[in-house]
Amino acid sequence: MQDAIKQWVKEILGTDADFAVEYPAVLEHGDYAVNIAMVEAKKEGKNTRELAESYKEKLDANLLPDIEKIEVAGPGFINIFLKKEFFGKTVGEILEKRGEYGKNKTLNKKISYEYTNTNVLKPMHIGHLMGNVIGESLSRIAEWNGADVLRNTYQGDVGLHIAKTIWGLQQLEGIKDSGNLSADVTYVGEAYAKGAAAYEDDELAQAEIKEINKKVYDGTDTEIEKLKDWAKDVSLRHFRELYKILGTTFDDEMFESEVAEDALTIVNEYKEKGIFEESDDAIVFNGKKYDEALHTRVFVTSQGVPTYEAKDIAHALRKYKKYHFDESLIITANEQDEYFKVVLTALAHINPEIAEKTTHISHGMLKLTTGKMSSRTGNIITGEALLEQSFAGVQEKIQEEKEGLVSTDDVQNIGVAAIKYTILKQAPGRDIIFDFEKSLSFEGDSGPYLQYTAVRTKAIKEKAKTEGVSHNVERSESFGAQTIERMLHRFPEVVKRAHTELAPQAITTYLIELASAFNTFYGAEKIVDKDDVNSPYKLALTEAVGQVVRNGLYLLGIKTPEKM
């Protein structure tokens, strides 16, 4: 509709100016607002309102069939009001398309989303959980816009953190198969904390760990390889458990160890070509040469080991060779912003095409009000702990009010929804101030509120069934619920915008407004009522709201419970 209106205005007014067809902030201003008069008045030095009036006359003479009327308002907006029957059509369309409503097929691209780049042998902390939540939502939004999405994760299985953990395992009890995954995970975490602390405080241990790191890279020491393989398997099984709870299935799990050798080759090759240079026995990329704001970073250490930087370059080349994506998005915490600027600049000098297609998206840090976290001291909030905290909160709520109503799966679904919503409701890139009490909210502006709304629509539908009322999309002239109808109609365009702006929060904001409008309606009107001639349409509207809320929740990576 938005495109149709734009096209229509262009044709009737014979303009190719760059104007906008947008949603007015207030519903009284109609369904669409066109700012063409402001744009043209500036160019031609005319009075904005007068120009808008003259446009209105021309447009009035050639109204599109779905348009009820147009008005000039405010500083010179041309507001467009759609016919009421149009909204009946929207409700009908939603009930016909169901889980497909909101999909746009316009994006014909292969896009790689790389997220949850964990380090194996280290706990998955809440930063990784954030990245997972955002990456999954962006992936789903892209799919709904027609993209062929490749979900992938790139995990650190070589490097100092591995050496630290192996050192720690050697100090502790080595391989310890307790048969209990969660106990093994804790044990590996302890080994990491021990190694990391020793690396900082004990020079002898530091030398030993560096020695282990070399062997991790060359893979010659069978004892070290055994420890590594065991601990890596523990980590990966644990991560996959968490991915499952979170609702992500990766198409490809890639590892740093797979590109370590290539990384050395590439850096050496481009050192010959002058991209990298030697400095204090290390091989570095001198960012300052290309941009004053860039840092100089080490790509190969004086020990001859490739750093994350070099591996990231090799990884990018390898990934492109494997998948030939049109776009590649890498999602990490914003503490890596400047790191990525340097790496992408270096990549641009090695393979401009891939660099051009790659975008680094960052999310903020999850700041706990209880203080800073550190994985070094072991004093961290793991992703798992956060999930469990949320599940416990849901359980508590249920015991107070709804014992026996909610299934175990749905307790998880609600707990995940509370966390995901908190993360997705704000623009990615900014820190989240996380307070366990307040942030894991089940009321108001929250994931569970949306779930509750969807469940409510379902309960109403069941009630209607027992009462013998069935839905009908024919809307009577006297009936009024334009707020909800207009909002339902906007959903596909919100999905589109969420992708172009990489903004999951566009979905959360929209859903809260829709749910809130519906709940107000629910409070004011009896929906299932055999004596009310409007009841069948109200029911159709209710089902349409339920469907759109479900579809929106899907895009956030949130499941709708059966009952709650």
Place this chain on the structure above:
RNA sequence: GCCCUUGUAGUUCAAUGGAUAGAACAGCGCACUCCUAACGCGCCGAUUCAGGUUCGACUCCUGACGAGGGCACCA
């Protein structure tokens, strides 16, 4: 010190350069013989400060002040 990001109700967040800055939580008041109250209704309350650009600025530019992050052998 240099660089990047950022400053919106008491608090946590929204707002493609557009019309009356939108929610939630907290606070105060109301509502429950009716489809699940994780609900609904009302009130209170905000663009850090000083300039500039623009018909129009939370949004763009400059400066001040505050917050977070990054600055070579970690990832």
